[in-house]
Amino acid sequence: MSCRVKICGITNLADALSACEAGADALGFVFYEKSPRYVSPDVANDIVAQLPPFVVPVALFVDAGKSLIESVIGSSARWMIQFHGHETEAECVSYQRHYMKALRVKEGDDIALNVSQYPSASAILLDAYKKGIPGGTGETFNWSLIPSDLPKPIVLAGGLTPDNVTQAVTQVSPYAVDVSGGVEQSKGIKNNLKVTEFITGAKRG
Numbered sequence: 252m253s254c255r256v257k258i259c260g261i262t263n264l265a266d267a268l269s270a271c272e273a274g275a276d277a278l279g280f281v282f283y284e285k286s287p288r289y290v291s292p293d294v295a296n297d298i299v300a301q302l303p304p305f306v307v308p309v310a311l312f313v314d315a316g317k318s319l320i321e322s323v324i325g326s327s328a329r330w331m332i333q334f335h336g337h338e339t340e341a342e343c344v345s346y347q348r349h350y351m352k353a354l355r356v357k358e359g360d361d362i363a364l365n366v367s368q369y370p371s372a373s374a375i376l377l378d379a380y381k382k383g384i385p386g387g388t389g390e391t392f393n394w395s396l397i398p399s400d401l402p403k404p405i406v407l408a409g410g411l412t413p414d415n416v417t418q419a420v421t422q423v424s425p426y427a428v429d430v431s432g433g434v435e436q437s438k439g440i441k442n443n444l445k446v447t448e449f450i451t452g453a454k455r456g
């Protein structure tokens with residue numbers, strides 16, 4: 252089975268449809284106001300309403316309140332949730348949607364133990380840890396820290412680009428890869444050529 256691809260940080264319809272055309276399996280929308288990739292719930296839901304079938308929209312939150320999360324996911328049954336902060340298992344499961352929990356990896360972490368804290372997650376996203384920045388850092392982490400026998404589908408993220416994604420897929424064999432900065436032409440705006448090269452590279456690995 253070839254590796255799935257999630258293109259994260261979508262802020263406009265043109266980038267969303269181009270990514271779908273290029274073969275993206277999932278699109279990420281960042282509902283974290285401090286991010287340069289922030290998109291409002293209204294704009295995101297308008298985009299989601301125009302997505303082709305079989306593409307999963309993923310709503311990304313960082314320690315968000317219940318009212319924001321419910322206002323986004325309440326507009327479409329298609330939303331999956333990505334919790335990218337310090338959310339507990341009980342909080343994640345309370346929305347009764349498929350969700351991914353992002354874990355930010357640094358040397359010395361017990362990844363297997365951290366994954367075991369989220370038995371209800373549909374997948375675990377592993378991203379690079381950088382103090383004070385919750386995500387979208389553009390930095391890789393040491394992929395050899397990832398145990399090969401984790402009990403959940405793994406979404407590999409952090410500093411992936413068209414140049415390193417095939418190597419990442421070959422080394423880690425993740426269920427999916429996730430990219431944001433590595434396929435941008437400027438913050439929040441995707442480069443279609445990079446998106447196409449990234450997806451081709453991920454599916455080749």
Ligand SMILES: O=C(O)c1ccccc1NCC(=O)[C@H](O)[C@H](O)COP(=O)(O)O
Pocket residue numbers: 259260279281283286287288311313335376378385386387388389390408409410411429430431432433
């Ligand atoms: O993109 C952001 O600005 C962001 C802000 C806060 C939390 C998460 C954020 N992005 C998450 C992602 O885009 C990806 O899941 C992942 O972090 C990979 O990003 P990148 O290293 O830029 O490819």
